[in-house]
Amino acid sequence: MNEYIKQLEYPIDANLLLTKKNKIKKFLQENYPAKIKKNIAVLGGSTTHDIVKILELFLLYNGIQADFYECEYNQYYEDIMYNNEALKAFKPDIIWLHTTYRNIENLPEITDTKETVAQKLEAEYNKYFSMWKKCFEDYKCTIIQNNFEQPFYRIMGNKDVSDYHGALNFISGLNMKFYDFAQNNVNFYINDINYIASTYGLKEWHDLSAWYLYKYCCKTDAVPYLSYSVSRIIKSIYGKNKKGFVLDLDNTLWGGIVGDDGVENLELGTETASAQAYTEFQSYLKKLSALGVILNINSKNDEKNAIAGLNHPDSILKPKDFISIKANWNPKSQNMEEIAQELSLGADSLVFVDDNPAEREIVRTQVKNACVPDVEQVEQYIKEIDKYGYFEVTALSKDDLAKNDMYKANIERVKLQQTFSNYDDYLISLNMEAVIKPFEAIYMQRIAQLTNKSNQFNLTTKRYSQSEIEQIAQDKNYITLYGKLSDKFGDNGVVSVIIGKIIKDELHIELWLMSCRVLKRDMEFSMMDELISQAKKLHISKIFGYYYPTAKNAMVKDFYKIQGYTKIKEDDTGNSVWEYKIPQNYKNKNKVIKVN
Amino acid sequence: MNKEEVFSKLNEVFKDVFDDETISVNDNTTADDIEMWDSFEHINLISAIERKFDIKFNMKEIVGLHNVGEMANLILSKLA
Numbered sequence: 302m303n304e305y306i307k308q309l310e311y312p313i314d315a316n317l318l319l320t321k322k323n324k325i326k327k328f329l330q331e332n333y334p335a336k337i338k339k340n341i342a343v344l345g346g347s348t349t350h351d352i353v354k355i356l357e358l359f360l361l362y363n364g365i366q367a368d369f370y371e372c373e374y375n376q377y378y379e380d381i382m383y384n385n386e387a388l389k390a391f392k393p394d395i396i397w398l399h400t401t402y403r404n405i406e407n408l409p410e411i412t413d414t415k416e417t418v419a420q421k422l423e424a425e426y427n428k429y430f431s432m433w434k435k436c437f438e439d440y441k442c443t444i445i446q447n448n449f450e451q452p453f454y455r456i457m458g459n460k461d462v463s464d465y466h467g468a469l470n471f472i473s474g475l476n477m478k479f480y481d482f483a484q485n486n487v488n489f490y491i492n493d494i495n496y497i498a499s500t501y502g503l504k505e506w507h508d509l510s511a512w513y514l515y516k517y518c519c520k521t522d523a524v525p526y527l528s529y530s531v532s533r534i535i536k537s538i539y540g541k542n543k544k545g546f547v548l549d550l551d552n553t554l555w556g557g558i559v560g561d562d563g564v565e566n567l568e569l570g571t572e573t574a575s576a577q578a579y580t581e582f583q584s585y586l587k588k589l590s591a592l593g594v595i596l597n598i599n600s601k602n603d604e605k606n607a608i609a610g611l612n613h614p615d616s617i618l619k620p621k622d623f624i625s626i627k628a629n630w631n632p633k634s635q636n637m638e639e640i641a642q643e644l645s646l647g648a649d650s651l652v653f654v655d656d657n658p659a660e661r662e663i664v665r666t667q668v669k670n671a672c673v674p675d676v677e678q679v680e681q682y683i684k685e686i687d688k689y690g691y692f693e694v695t696a697l698s699k700d701d702l703a704k705n706d707m708y709k710a711n712i713e714r715v716k717l718q719q720t721f722s723n724y725d726d727y728l729i730s731l732n733m734e735a736v737i738k739p740f741e742a743i744y745m746q747r748i749a750q751l752t753n754k755s756n757q758f759n760l761t762t763k764r765y766s767q768s769e770i771e772q773i774a775q776d777k778n779y780i781t782l783y784g785k786l787s788d789k790f791g792d793n794g795v796v797s798v799i800i801g802k803i804i805k806d807e808l809h810i811e812l813w814l815m816s817c818r819v820l821k822r823d824m825e826f827s828m829m830d831e832l833i834s835q836a837k838k839l840h841i842s843k844i845f846g847y848y849y850p851t852a853k854n855a856m857v858k859d860f861y862k863i864q865g866y867t868k869i870k871e872d873d874t875g876n877s878v879w880e881y882k883i884p885q886n887y888k889n890k891n892k893v894i895k896v897n
Numbered sequence: 898m899n900k901e902e903v904f905s906k907l908n909e910v911f912k913d914v915f916d917d918e919t920i921s922v923n924d925n926t927t928a929d930d931i932e933m934w935d936s937f938e939h940i941n942l943i944s945a946i947e948r949k950f951d952i953k954f955n956m957k958e959i960v961g962l963h964n965v966g967e968m969a970n971l972i973l974s975k976l977a
Contacts, residue, residue: 315944316941316944316945316948319941319944320913320914320941320945323916324916351937351940351941509956510955510956510959511940513956514940514956514959514960515936515940517940521941522944
């Protein structure tokens with residue numbers, strides 16, 4: 302592993318990271334080209350300087366280039382509530398409110414009555430509530446809010462947590478109110494510093510000289526863990542999560558070697574300590590898979606042995622839980638690439654888990670930017686993997702939950718396709734039905750997610766936050782369309798998005814994207830048909846399409862040409878503009894999908 | 898370790914922290930002499946020195962330092 306990248310992996314050495322930050326930054330800029338740029342305002346109730354420096358590195362590692370605004374020390378409230386011009390001009394995409402228990406103004410006193418404490422709690426909460434409201438109104442941005450960590454002393458000892466006079470009791474009450482808000486508001490995320498501080502160790506976390514000298518809320522060595530946590534949330538918001546696992550079998554999902562030891566002798570179930578450890582690891586994976594994380598197998602085995610092992614009565618994961626199973630004797634790096642291809646995903650979006658260091662090394666060196674955590678001992682697998690936050694959940698869309706079914710349905714479709722010699726016959730046999738309509742409230746989350754995730758079938762690669770999508774949906778100067786596609790194998794959910802800006806009688810297509818899971822289904826033609834029908838209603842006579850090439854979207858280079866547009870401009874970098882005059886008697890291009 | 902050796906190790910730390918190969922510190926060097934040495938980098942400098950010499954400063958010691966010479970003396974007293 303590159304020595305600079307190593308600095309960004311656990312265990313994180315804060316001092317080394319800070320000392321080498323300039324070199325690491327340079328390396329990341331050269332090797333992990335940022336795909337999106339975001340403005341992040343960090344409004345702290347304590348020092349934020351190094352926290353931001355390290356956050357910048359973690360974000361770059363995830364392909365996000367961030368510009369930062371930091372408030373003056375402890376001016377978070379003033380900056381938000383009293384119209385700070387600099388912050389206004391900065392136009393934050395995200396505001397991170399880095400407050401800690403040190404910022405709580407009215408902790409309970411021993412002499413307080415229950416009512417007084419309840420009022421204090423309400424007042425404290427209202428301070429935050431009004432800041433969040435103001436942020437949403439003024440900036441239409443995403444908010445990341447720290448919860449409160451536990452203090453380092455307990456005036457009443459154990460009673461501090463259960464009695465309303467206790468600071469601990471007060472803090473957990475305040476935290477619960479924050480969580481209620483988080484559950485009822487989108488674009489609002491809790492950064493769980495309570496958990497970070499606990500896992501770091503409260504005694505270590507609260508370094509009082511760091512507080513008295515520098516006003517850091519935690520020990521400087523703990524700073525990267527704080528930054529890492531926030532980077533997890535941000536990369537997840539912008540669709541940079543990993544998509545799934547590629548797993549070895551022998552001594553990874555079970556103890557023993559199925560080909561040598563036989564299915565009956567595998568360590569799984571509750572009989573031995575290792576059997577329990579493998580079983581718990583499987584159940585961890587099963588829970589992730591329920592969140593939409595896709596599971597695949599990459600094992601040196603005969604396929605029938607691999608399947609037999611997965612059918613072990615104590616195996617929690619069964620063959621049907623996996624999308625792609627590669628059990629063969631090919632190099633694992635090759636299998637990994639093939640799995641990625643089958644799923645239309647980048648190999649860098651899959652996490653490879655194998656107990657064998659030699660196999661990990663092959664994948665690490667042969668697959669570009671492969672994600673290969675060092676797992677050695679079965680009792681450490683979950684810890685080693687979980688801490689990275691590969692699958693940090695910021696939004697639980699129905700689509701994510703159904704993802705496994707969708708990938709499976711795709712494989713069924715491929716099987717069916719092989720039985721038709723004429724491709725159109727195959728498409729007709731799918732009985733496809735589409736809903737293509739202007740953006741609707743229930744799909745805003747998914748639409749924003751798609752604009753941040755889609756790279757290949759994406760003409761302009763413009764990224765939008767959910768609040769931007771919501772604004773555009775209401776703006777009369779825009780035509781918006783989402784497309785949902787289902788067929789006899791299942792519902793693909795929302796798979797295509799168009800945003801067009803109306804200027805007089807012209808429509809300028811600012812965004813056109815489609816999920817690769819519905820490539821070659823003529824969905825793009827149905828979308829065009831609907832776009833033209835909407836445009837005609839608004840008396841638009843000309844449509845302009847734009848293609849901006851990126852490293853990943855070459856597949857749509859000729860998209861507008863295929864749609865019958867004429868190229869009117871192209872610059873040196875390949876950016877092109879296309880024009881289409883809507884004919885009086887436009888004929889629908891789609892013949893295989895039933896729309897609306 | 899004598900004072901000369903302490904200075905030579907200190908110099909390495911300064912070069913690393915401020916990412917500047919031309920830095921050379923002496924007894925009288927203060928934060929005013931090094932452009933990037935602000936209160937933020939001071940934190941990293943102190944942690945880096947603690948690590949390099951495998952020592953720990955307490956809060957009052959850190960507050961009491963006025964120049965690199967005093968820092969070197971403090972390090973020597975900790976190593977003794």
